[in-house]
Amino acid sequence: MTTTHPSTTAFAGPVSPSRSALTPLDASEIRLTGGYWGQKQRLNADVVLRHCEDWMERIGWTGNFDRAASHETGWEHAGIEFVDSEVYKLLEGMAWELGRSHDDDLAARYDRLAYRVASAQEEDGYLHTSFGRPWQRARYSDLEWGHELYCFGHLIQAAVAAARTGVEGPLVDVARRLADHLWEAFGPEGRVAVCGHPEIEVALVELGRALGEPRYVELARQFVERRGHGLLAPIEYGQEYFQDDVPVREAEVLRGHAVRALYLAAGALDVAVETGDDELADAVRRQWEATVARRTYVTGGMGSHHQDEAFGADFELPPDRAYSETCAGIASNMVSWRLLLQDGDPRYADLIERTLLNTVMASPREDGRAFFYTNTLHQRTDGVAPDEDELNARALSSLRAPWFEVSCCPTNVARTLASVELSFATTTADGLQLHQYGDYDVDTALADGTPVAVSVRSGYPYDGDVTVTWREDAGREVGLDLRIPSWAGSAAVGGPGEEPSTRVGRVTTVRRSFRAGDVVTVRFPVEARWVTPDARIDAVRGQVAVQRGPLVMALESTDLTEGDVNDVVVDMSVEPVTTAQGATVEVSRLTDDGDDWPYGRSHDSRRPLGPVDLVPYATWANRGPSTMRVWLPVAEEARPA
């Protein structure tokens, strides 16, 4: 069932569709109270936002706006042409954070930055620091690579965050003037063109929703419809690189540059929802299905080509060549969240959990001061620790780096962590749905005013026990829907005063007229277990991974008494043992059998090493340079038939 919501919700999250099966919560209705996510969001507020701000100040990316506003001539632009977008993603993250917890220092920093951006806006609404001045390239002269509209999209999303959280400042007005300029430049009377990097689509729909302005949705619709008709000039990677090969509504699978493909899919679904275009929505659903079934890593990561940062062919998922960009993980969750709101299908929440915990959270280092851009599943040589004061080439560092020449990932992590809890729960007229587990409080009301005040507590993702405590009488019967993760398959669920019983499926519902003090208990089986790959994923055939609850495990050389991870095999006849935050498995080391040719023989010389620790993949390389692998070759005689 799809319900219609007012289109100009004052407070909302990043996505507020005018009709959906599930109603999202806003930042005043859900609050992290601690646990894994509470700690990560705190780290974001205390360290990551500041880290991004300081870096961009130091290397002149924020200074670009001052120079653009100064009317000096001939100044040199700092950074690659789309670095404006990083300042915008930081502003978006700051706005979500400010909306939750007003902090005077953060508010002052936000204000200064927002006004510096606003001061660079031109009379006609255009705002970009690397195009359009006499000594720079002309506006819209390089739509293939210039990323102008991509940058605008992030500015607009920052403005939406301000509007949705009630954070005051100039950005909403700036975004409105910019969007009006785009309507003139690219609308019905304007140039028929698209930007090489999608992002403006998803942003314009949300601005249209936030401000109740149908022209912005219409412009997004036109951008979506134009793509796939060869409007962008041919490039060496082919038109599929920017999804300009096949119209969105005809495509069967996501392809080309992964972040581009996913941002476009998110925008296309938003357009479909706002315009009632079921065919377009079905196209996005179909693309999601095919991509998840054949083009996604066990970590939820997407993209297996380094050269063009792109999806590979079906089942082309090499672990040691995984690109799996952090931003692609974030973009994948943007698509899944939009689909979840529309359909209520728990599979979307399942992929969000997998991707958040195993790709997005792999990016920030434990101290929040360095990030992975790509997320390999097999590091064959010891990573090299980058200089903490130097810019890194984006994919070259093998350990987390403090900042990159293309630094899309750190600021994307920042805005994601600042709003992460907004995808944890939703409501319908009938009740409350919990999609993600952690430690958080929900205080909201259903459409008829029925109060919903619950506290969710757990040791998630390490521990499978979750309690949901009602803090207020609901006053009528409501449903509490609990997602059962696909890795669990079942859960022991006890309603208030009940003995737990086993429930099987993807969702289970506890229905009651809940009273204050009622507790629902849930236990998911988080014990470590083997994960075997589809035989068509050639690159990992004959290998096995270990998953512990929602966490994909990895073997790091740090945990080996000798050597690296490359000549270790695992004994599958001994089940993995669950430890406090990881697992142990029995491994052997392949030994040199004197043969100098690695083909045409069976290598069976090996020496048992005994049990070794596996750690959550997302935490690898926090203990310094190491080799690492997720997929472990299976010792030959133990290999299943």
Ligand SMILES: [Zn+2]
């Ligand atoms: Zn990125």
